[in-house]
Amino acid sequence: MDSEISKTTIEILDEMIRLAGERLSPQAGERRLRQVAREHRDVQLDVLWEQEAMNGAVHYDALLRVPGQGTVSVGYCPDRGVPFALRGAFRWSESEMLRVNEKRMTIPDVVALLDFLWDTPYLTDRLVETALVAEALERDPAAFEPTREELQAAVDGFRKRRGLFTAEATMRWLEQHGTTVQSLEQLVDGFARATKLRDSVTAGREEAYFAEHRAEFDEAVIARIVVPSRERALSLCASLRAGEVDLLEAATKALRAPQRTDLPWQQPPPLLARVRRGALPEERAAAIFGAAPGTVLDPWDTPAGHEVLVVRAIEPATFDAATRRAVRDRLFEAWLAERRGASKIAWIWGQQP
Template sequence: MLEVLTISQNDIVHQIKLSCELPSILESIMTRQIITRAASEIGIKVELEELQQAVDNFRLMNHLGSTDATWLWLQKHSLSLDDLEEIATVSVLFSKLSQYLFAAQVEHFFVEHQLDCVQIVMYEVILDDEDLAMELFYAIKEGEISFSEVAHQYIQDPELRRKGGYLGKLKRIELKPEISTAVFSATPPAILKPILTAQGAHLILVEEFIQPKLDNVLRYNILSNLFSEWLKQQIEQFQVKID
């Protein structure tokens, strides 16, 4: 027979403090309170159909495909059905409040920050020897060797070598300033003269620019970022008092 170990709510709170998780917990509480209060002041309500859809989405995200799985999950997290509905309610309010406050600003924000959303498709080989990098740069330019051959010969990381130095689709903010300046000034397709950083000499092939489109995914990301920034500003206006 298993021995019973009693854990009080004070024990839980104390462990949260010892785990240094209290600041993030407090921020989550404040976020929920700010959202519910702002929604109430504006008159935003959650309809029954919206609540059910939010619950279904939550179950899907947490792989709770059956009623039994849902109940076991609730028990594991010491939650009730009412708690699940509260989670879903806050989720709906988050969506509706963000739409109310910032939906009309999304297109303007996109136009103003369009350059920040441009992506570059690029390949990179980093060499320790600047002279070798320069030699390979001219060899590629003259067609004596391909960038792919250089990548397979000089990249040490097996995965990156298999991809020929392909780094994916990157935004300006994801690159070092000295690299982003050169990369985004290029006219693709182009091989760039080696760029020196603390890592070494970067031999870069710029394949293409991908111009951003304001599709549903980008629209949602912009909306979420605007709303998150608003929440951050709201939180900074409050001083927390723990009762």
């Protein structure tokens, strides 16, 4: 084996032995191991860790790879540590994700439910993108280390989006979702790092992109009313155009009318919304942004029903803070798409033995 990987293997093992005698967080320990590997540029490192629930001890495994040569697996278990045969002994199956009473749900079950039944068709794309982001962050973790203020902002944003305004509400949410404060902190840390990665990827490119795609960031303020039948939608359009019915009154009647609302995709959208041209299907964007304020558009078929839309205002794009964030998101999505096109992706959970 190449002398470089031999030297790295010994140094990684020495660091694992030192970590076994310290009470560091798994993230801090992983950073220490990666710091050792960064001193050997020809060696690629993957780190896996597992924290024992009983005593908080952390076990690390490392894979050291030299392209074109081979891979070395390194692990260390101190005396009186949890034996490898018992590590994760409560797992019935690596493919199982949830048990409720005697009912078990596997990862394929969950993905199918989220992807198809619950109308989140981009779940698998997001999983791939998350892996690509994690891969990029691992190459230079120190460059994306969040500050204390950035971490706090990420935590506050997470709690605000979910209405967790008290410690009790946050703990209840953690319990309901089968996670811990430590896991939440790891997720938030990853989110903060991903935000810094996005900003790094897009820095200095926002204004040029905006100038080239300015029209895509135009905004419209719209009002939407969804009714169950096309006949009723056509009648509502005629009444609104003739001024025979008030918009708010029509929206109230639509909500009170009998219709199926028991499934997520049948829930009506909010009455008022702000939309960007580039986020809409081309035909829909042309109809909205080609209309004058006050125009009642023809009914549009949606998963929730037949939508009657009134254009309230059209606002040409300006390069403000919100638009800058939207541009960064667009640039980052393009960066991810490029990386995905060059990646090898294998869906292991869907393969049968």
